[in-house]
Amino acid sequence: MKLVHDPIHGYIELDEFAIKLVDTPEFQRLRRITQLGFAFLAYPSARHTRFEHSLGTFHLAGEIRRHNPEIEEEAVYAALLHDIGHYPFSHTLEGLFPRHEENTVWLIKHGEIREAIEENYSVSKLIKFLKHPVVSGDIDSDRMDYLVRDAYYTGAAYGVIDLERLVRNLIFREGMLVVGEKGIMAAQNLLLARAMMYPTVYFHHTAKIAEAMLRKAVELEGISLEEIRLMDEVDLTSRLRNSERPEVRELVRAIDNRKLYKRVFCSNSELSPETVEHIRRALEDEFAHLALVDYPPKPKYEERNAFVLVGGELNRLSEVSPLVKSLVELKNVYWRWCVYARKDVKENVEHALKKLL
Amino acid sequence: MKLVHDPIHGYIELDEFAIKLVDTPEFQRLRRITQLGFAFLAYPSARHTRFEHSLGTFHLAGEIRRHNPEIEEEAVYAALLHDIGHYPFSHTLEGLFPRHEENTVWLIKHGEIREAIEENYSVSKLIKFLKHPVVSGDIDSDRMDYLVRDAYYTGAAYGVIDLERLVRNLIFREGMLVVGEKGIMAAQNLLLARAMMYPTVYFHHTAKIAEAMLRKAVELEGISLEEIRLMDEVDLTSRLRNSERPEVRELVRAIDNRKLYKRVFCSNSELSPETVEHIRRALEDEFAHLALVDYPPKPKYEERNAFVLVGGELNRLSEVSPLVKSLVELKNVYWRWCVYARKDVKENVEHALKKLL
Amino acid sequence: MKLVHDPIHGYIELDEFAIKLVDTPEFQRLRRITQLGFAFLAYPSARHTRFEHSLGTFHLAGEIRRHNPEIEEEAVYAALLHDIGHYPFSHTLEGLFPRHEENTVWLIKHGEIREAIEENYSVSKLIKFLKHPVVSGDIDSDRMDYLVRDAYYTGAAYGVIDLERLVRNLIFREGMLVVGEKGIMAAQNLLLARAMMYPTVYFHHTAKIAEAMLRKAVELEGISLEEIRLMDEVDLTSRLRNSERPEVRELVRAIDNRKLYKRVFCSNSELSPETVEHIRRALEDEFAHLALVDYPPKPKYEERNAFVLVGGELNRLSEVSPLVKSLVELKNVYWRWCVYARKDVKENVEHALKKLL
Amino acid sequence: MKLVHDPIHGYIELDEFAIKLVDTPEFQRLRRITQLGFAFLAYPSARHTRFEHSLGTFHLAGEIRRHNPEIEEEAVYAALLHDIGHYPFSHTLEGLFPRHEENTVWLIKHGEIREAIEENYSVSKLIKFLKHPVVSGDIDSDRMDYLVRDAYYTGAAYGVIDLERLVRNLIFREGMLVVGEKGIMAAQNLLLARAMMYPTVYFHHTAKIAEAMLRKAVELEGISLEEIRLMDEVDLTSRLRNSERPEVRELVRAIDNRKLYKRVFCSNSELSPETVEHIRRALEDEFAHLALVDYPPKPKYEERNAFVLVGGELNRLSEVSPLVKSLVELKNVYWRWCVYARKDVKENVEHALKKLL
Incomplete structure (x- = not known):
């Protein structure tokens, strides 16, 4: 077991298998892929990389699984690897090449990391878990990490989220990761934070x-x-x-x-x-x-796909929260x-x- | 000049006149009026008082005036005194007695503080400034201080606001305090933060x-x-x-x-x-x-009265921001x-x- | 199980027995005992109470026990109760009456809380655990909580401690709580922070x-x-x-x-x-x-009693750290x-x- | 005037001349020189660069000058440029080449930036100001910025400093920047923080x-x-x-x-x-x-050269503070x-x- 120091989560624990995955050229390469592309031209301090974001996503996926032990452990390692396919400067080049998700799959199949994975799992199985709701939903470990992290490194005031409350109130049910009643406000806040990060950071015209x-x-x-x-x-x-x-x-x-x-x-x-x-x-x-x-x-604000449990019943978050509903309109405002x-x-x-x- | 240490604003400078006002029994009494009434029964650490909130409001009013020197200095001292009329446990007893604003006026007229005020201003003039937009608007020094402060002391994740950006982009114009174009996102964030503090903190059922x-x-x-x-x-x-x-x-x-x-x-x-x-x-x-x-x-979400300057023209913030518009609906959701x-x-x-x- | 929101530790989990202890008049009384006596006259925002500090101490004691399961659970509940004997304004009146530790014992024996305790433990046993190193040593859950908490509420910059690193590196061994090699820097930092809080906050002349x-x-x-x-x-x-x-x-x-x-x-x-x-x-x-x-x-800077494990051997922290050694001299500087x-x-x-x- | 967003200082104001200096290839190159060399191999998030540190140093130098208007403005621009000579990975290559300070002078004389400087000052004059105590002393804007910044980006708990108190209590006197009585604790804290950052971050063996x-x-x-x-x-x-x-x-x-x-x-x-x-x-x-x-x-812990004003008289900080005195011993402990x-x-x-x- 190894502890990695991280300003967002304190210490991130890496188990032996995670260490093996991290110690591959494909994963180490993420240290040289900036998380926010050219955002640093507008926010000079936004120099963080996909490397630490991937560790953070792994950490949160593990926390969600701790509260939902029925989630398969593969989902947590998929969270670790979900971004290894990013091209230089992250999303910048996705207009010229296939989306980074496809490159992630390609690298898992053809990189040195394949061997590391196969010590524990079949590669095809792990690839399937890249779509697991823990890492690839509307409220997932990926978003939870990047919003808080991007806010911390840019200094933008919009990414503060009650991560702990959210983690404690995410429920894995019927193959979905849904928000429990006590987590609704925190989930709403996550989607709002995301909506505010778009115009101020992610779509900043200088970076564009x-x-x-x-x-x-x-x-x-x-x-x-x-x-x-x-x-x-x-x-x-x-x-x-x-x-x-x-x-x-x-x-x-x-x-x-x-x-x-x-x-x-x-x-x-x-x-x-x-x-x-x-x-x-x-x-x-x-x-x-x-x-x-x-x-x-x-941009796809797929907020309509976030579900919450209210009184034991599944509802769309956008039906429960008028604020989330109005986020859909924002799409046309900021694009x-x-x-x-x-x-x-x-x-x-x-x-x-x-x-x- | 005196410096007061404050976790929110760092150091708050009190000039000689402010010190005189603070050194009155009416103002010192605010040390024994908790800011959030019985919220501490739900958020044990919410023990902050109207005293430090009043100093913080004074500080922000002064900062706004530094960027808008045409604001009269009386407005800044009115910000300092705006809450001295609060009854024990803040808003708790307002159903039984006149609103605290009326008691503020009464104390200014009849308390020992009258004498301190009259060293510099007429009491009736200062009373008028209690309604100045710097302290009594939709986006004002009062709200800016209490949201950030209440979030800090409760530990709620919803009150983070880019105070500096907002202060730098508030423009005093035609007797109004309006938000400049670069402050719109921060102003929107303030109103959203407020909307989220209501159900989680201000209307928490235990305190109620x-x-x-x-x-x-x-x-x-x-x-x-x-x-x-x-x-x-x-x-x-x-x-x-x-x-x-x-x-x-x-x-x-x-x-x-x-x-x-x-x-x-x-x-x-x-x-x-x-x-x-x-x-x-x-x-x-x-x-x-x-x-x-x-x-x-x-609750009065008077967000409709917040104005912004877009391309030199005044607009309601609720017209510019679909999120703020949808805040009006929330009134009926949380009450x-x-x-x-x-x-x-x-x-x-x-x-x-x-x-x- | 109940979750209490706390700005320092995020959420504090209270189990059923802890809830019973908290729900006694003796414990609820701590809500009305300020942690730092009259420090608020110098640091207006220092209005926190022994109540939240006691919860925080309980939380940290539990975390230390999670890493050292051989610690008896009584020690964790003793951490919760260690301060119930504080008189109004905390240490202020200790010159006139027996030290608060004695009153804690008295209240446990004679208060309503006795009955709550006796549902699980004998009162005499719990009293013994009040001296357990988890709550009553040189590096213990009590100090760890109050330093960080007092810094947060006063806004003083001197109480920042790497709590997580410290908790992960405290080792219960031969009835002592000693610091593992990787925790030395954090432990040193705790003692330094304490030494700096004394002249700036705890001995502030206005409060005195x-x-x-x-x-x-x-x-x-x-x-x-x-x-x-x-x-x-x-x-x-x-x-x-x-x-x-x-x-x-x-x-x-x-x-x-x-x-x-x-x-x-x-x-x-x-x-x-x-x-x-x-x-x-x-x-x-x-x-x-x-x-x-x-x-x-x-003041007793009993730093000489903090022990660390270096290469498997016990050493006094003051022998390993020249900074800690020099803390002893400070006693005579600030008193x-x-x-x-x-x-x-x-x-x-x-x-x-x-x-x- | 331009505002740059920075997580440490909020907003940094750049005047027109500063913008011209920043808009040179020599200064922009700092965006691609990491502040802490290979520390990111131990602290993955330590990806910040000399660029934002230079802006932060400029900001603090400006703040110190605001409290000491007799400081020449050249000192503040020297603070901006003090690090432009850093080689890739900051101090890493200083064993092979002249120290970065010499390269700073060389670039100022021979780079495109020379022309930008000469719009306002003679190059030789600005070079002299690189040794001004505001940017090149024991307690200076350079150290103040990097300690806080390095702590923020590594997540280390040791770099928290009361910057505002320090800035307010630095006094320019007889060509020295000395610490006023009310700033002694903050200055001591800065030197302690630095002493703790050495073994944990700056000398981390992985980076070494x-x-x-x-x-x-x-x-x-x-x-x-x-x-x-x-x-x-x-x-x-x-x-x-x-x-x-x-x-x-x-x-x-x-x-x-x-x-x-x-x-x-x-x-x-x-x-x-x-x-x-x-x-x-x-x-x-x-x-x-x-x-x-x-x-x-x-390492040169030149703490002996930090001076403080106590009762109107200059004293070495190491004579006033036993903790600072003991820092000298640490040199031999950590090297x-x-x-x-x-x-x-x-x-x-x-x-x-x-x-x-």
């Missing part, structure tokens, strides 16, 4: 611009899925810095020196995929990598797509865009 | 029962407004403990020993004042002080009236009540 | 003056041990406010209104008991209750005796004192 | 081993001072990963995967430089890069030199070392 710039650089560099799977942020950044293409080097240097593109335009009206593609191409034809269209997927451009061509891009829209 | 018991004891003892005005919790408690009426002594001893009455019935349907009075009398006739009807006033009874007569009261309803 | 004034009032009022045993702060304060002796009423009113006596003289030279008595009488003859001699017992006097006679007392010394 | 491994890799790779001056951690790590020398690649891969060398031997007896060199060479001859001698410089070796040759190295000693 840097992410769009990096995506463009990776695209221009022509990095393949096979290459990116195991890269850490050192590999990717140095690859781009040393690119043969000057525009790639320019983009990454601009990010490094925080000479970011400027917002030309933002809107929260949805467009058809064709229109987005049309705008993207038209701007690219004229401005090449100097103008970027950032049309992010709409938006934008066009960014290098400072010197900003006005030209603006002009061209007006014609297009 | 003790409050109803104390009100009955004070009523039976026949304490007059003249008597209560200046009483602190020592005066009131010892008066009741030493009452000539055995039922008064019994009530206060039951509170002291936490042998509280039990809930017989709760409902969130509204009743006409006549019906309430009818039930109250019928139960009293049969059970005397052993059955209590607690029909609290509906309720109840009947309590001593354990041994609980069933009889239940029976009698059924006939009445 | 008020304490001396209260002791004089109680002495003049002639309150007997039989009376004080069960009094809470309401009883004592109202008794003094309503005294027939005007000087008693004057003293308590002065404390209430924070019109405290002034320091005339302080020294850290020791005097013989006879000299102290001589000065006390001489000043009393001339100034009655207007001059007070405060000659406190020297001092003083003479206080009412403002208007301060100079006369100073004059008289000069002649005496 | 990784540092020794990196130094060896950099030495073998033959990186020159000219190369290292401007490198960030991406540059250095990718350079080593792509080295032509297999032993360099092996060393950096071992660090990446946390397959660290093991301790063969540690001692706190001092050796002569010749003996160290002799051992180093002998082991190198036999084991090449597989055995490493880590003989760190003795030690070690020999590390790759696991498979550990015993051979042990054997060889025995012969040498």
Whole structure:
């Protein structure tokens, strides 16, 4: 048994099997994948990584299981491994490659970690547990850890959650992780905290611009899925810095020196995929990598799937809590797509865009 | 100048005039008025008093004025004094006596503090400033202090607010204290925090029962407004403990020993004042002080009066934030009236009540 | 099982027997005994009580036992009850009456709580456990709780301790609670924190003056041990406010209104008991209750009795840690005796004192 | 003016000139220099960088100046820039290259930042201010920031300091920054906190081993001072990963995967430089890069240079505080030199070392 010091949970206990999983190159690589991508350009102290978040998720999953011993132990190790597939700068590159969940499965199947897993479990079984509600639900150990952790490291005041109350009131029942009556307020608070972290941290426009710039650089560099799977942020950044293409080097240097593109335009009206593609191409034809269209997927506030037990009966949390219900509306308030451009061509891009829209 | 150590704000600076106001019997009495009445029966550590809350409110009012120098300094001293009229156990006795704001005015006019005030201001002028938006609005120094402070002392996870961001983004304009664009999220968070503190702390049923018991004891003892005005919790408690009426002594001893009455019935349907009075009398006739009807006033979530500046224009916060809008609905979710009874007569009261309803 | 919310430990679990002990008048009385006496006159927010401290001590004792199952469960309940004998304003009156530990034993033997205890244990057995190292050593659950708690409520920066590391590294061995190698730094930190809390909080001169004034009032009022045993702060304060002796009423009113006596003289030279008595009488003859001699017992920093396990061998912590060793010297740095006097006679007392010394 | 969000200080205000300094490649590079080198191998969450520490130091220097307006403003900007010369992984490489202070001066003279500085000051003048007591004393803004920050990010309980009290009680006098009487306890606490952070965090053996491994890799790779001056951690790590020398690649891969060398031997007896060199060479001859001698410089606890004002007179803090005095002894308690070796040759190295000693 080993104790890891953590500012959020105090001490995290790792048993022997967990230590074996952590001591693999795939898991150690998470030390070099920042949790919040480029959020550090807006919140300089947000330098925490997927490594400590994964340990924290494991810890909370274990706590939930302590109160619900019928949960299989595989779910707790799945919580430990749920994020090993993240690409450099976390969600930044998910527009160019399969979602990180798919890469997690790929790495479990093909990485050195496979061998470590097989000492105790079949790989295919563990993969199934990645979808277990303890790690992959609306109120789960993953969210509980990242909200509190992201708030701690950014200094944002919105992620304070009564973790202990929530853990004590999560009930595993009929394959679901539902919230007991005494945990409703804490669960509501978790979903509210998440809703407030989106506009202030996760969708912060400075980070968004840097992410769009990096995506463009990776695209221009022509990095393949096979290459990116195991890269850490050192590999990717140095690859781009040393690119043969000057525009790639320019983009990454601009990010490094925080000479970011400027917002030309933002809107929260949805467009058809064709229109987005049309705008993207038209701007690219004229401005090449100097103008970027950032049309992010709409966030899934799947709050409707959180269930609570009231008087022995299952209810949707959104039916019990008017605040949670109103979170659904927020989706349309905070989502938006934008066009960014290098400072010197900003006005030209603006002009061209007006014609297009 | 004097520095007072405070866990919430670090150090609070008191200037000479503030020191004079604090050094009066009326203000020192606040050291013996607990901020949250009987909440300590549910949250044992909630023993903080109106004294430190008043200092904290003064501090925040001063900070707001530092960013808005056109606010008159009287408003800051009014913030210091805004709560001196609280009766023992804060809001508990407001059903029996005029609201504490009226007693604040009375004490300022008739207490020793009058003399201290008059060294700098006219008493009538200072009284007017008690309604200044810095201390008496929807987003004001009073609320900002008590939410953070109550969360700190109860240990509830719901009162964390980005005070600094809010203070920096409150703008005094046309006699209103409005929220600047960069403070919207923090203001929304304040109102949400308040909404969550209501059911978990401020309306906690254990405190509610003790409050109803104390009100009955004070009523039976026949304490007059003249008597209560200046009483602190020592005066009131010892008066009741030493009452000539055995039922008064019994009530206060039951509170002291936490042998509280039990809930017989709760409902969130509204009743006409006549019906309430009818039930109250019928139960009293049969059970005397052993059955209590607690029909609290509906809480005023006056979130509709919080204004924000968006693009130079004033908007209601509830129009900008769907979450704040939905807070209005909560009013009806958490409010309720109840009947309590001593354990041994609980069933009889239940029976009698059924006939009445 | 019942959960109590606590800002220090999160949630404290009370089992059925603990609930029975808590639900006695003797234990509920602790809600009205402030933890730090008159420290609130210097740290306004220090209003916490022996009640929550007792729950916290119980919690930590339970945690230590969880890591050392050979500790008898009686020790944990003794931790819960260890402070029930405290007089109003905690240590303030210990100069006039037997130490609170003696009153704890008396109350256990003669209070209603005796009956609750006897449902599970013999009273004499439980009394023996009050001296168990889990609650009554140099590094014990009592100190661990009060240091962290007092720091939290005063806002002092000196009481931060790695409680979890300490709890995990306390080893019960040969009837002693010793510190394992990995807990040495945390144990050292606890003793340092304590040493810094003494001059800043526990010996704060403002509190010391008020304490001396209260002791004089109680002495003049002639309150007997039989009376004080069960009094809470309401009883004592109202008794003094309503005294027939005007000087008693004057003293308590002065404390209430924070019109405290002034320091005339302080020294850290020791005097013989006879000299102290001589000065006390001489000043009393001339100034009655207007001059007070405060000659406190020297604090026992019994750090020499804390043992640590290094490489399997027991060592005194003071031998392993040069910092702890130097704590012994501090005793003589911070201790001092003083003479206080009412403002208007301060100079006369100073004059008289000069002649005496 | 720009506000930067920081978990330690809330919001940090950057004026226009500070923004210009921050917006240079030299300063932005600090975002990719971790504050604590390889401490993250022991404290996974210690991923903070010199960037946010530099902003925090600037903030505190500004606060100290606010209370001491006679301090020249250059000192505050010097505080901002004091760490720009740090090499990758902070102090790790200082054994191979000149101390980072020298590189700071070099970068100020030769970097792009020179131009930004010269808009307001002469470069030579600003360089002189790098030695100003506000940023380079025993109690200074640098230490105040890093202790609190390192404690926050590691989760260690030893860095809690009453920053506000300290800032309010630092007095600039005769070219020194001395501690006022009311700040003595806080200053003592700062030095104690530092003394406790050394063994637990700064000298943590896991980090020490990784540092020794990196130094060896950099030495073998033959990186020159000219190369290292401007490198960030991406540059250095990718350079080593792509080295032509297999032993360099092996060393950096071992660090990446946390397959660290093991301790063969540690001692706190001092050796002569010749003996160290002799051992180093002998082991190198036999084991090449597989055995490493880590003989760190003795830490300078220059607590003797901290001065306090007591009754208007300057005293050394170590004379006023017995605890601070005893800190000097600690130097010899925690310092030690070690020999590390790759696991498979550990015993051979042990054997060889025995012969040498």
